[in-house]
Amino acid sequence: MKEEKPDPRLAxxxxxIKRLRVTKGYSSYESFAFDHGLPRVGYGRHEKGANLTMSSLLRILDIHGVGLAEFFSDLEG
Incomplete structure (x- = not known):
């Protein structure tokens, strides 16, 4: 079975997402997820570059008050 390499864009x-959390003053992704009603394990995976749904991304961006254009403006891929 061939193992797929993670997509660097997801990373x-x-x-x-992690930088946004840290900017809000959270050193722990678990604390951030708990305080905002997000699943801790799932949120931690998102920060590590796991695939996420658009609705999950939108929820995270809403928490941070960041729009899609702003979020993706400085990402390369």
């Missing part, structure tokens, strides 16, 4: 999205 970049995960890093951006």
């Amino acid at each position: 970049a999205i995960g890093e951006k």
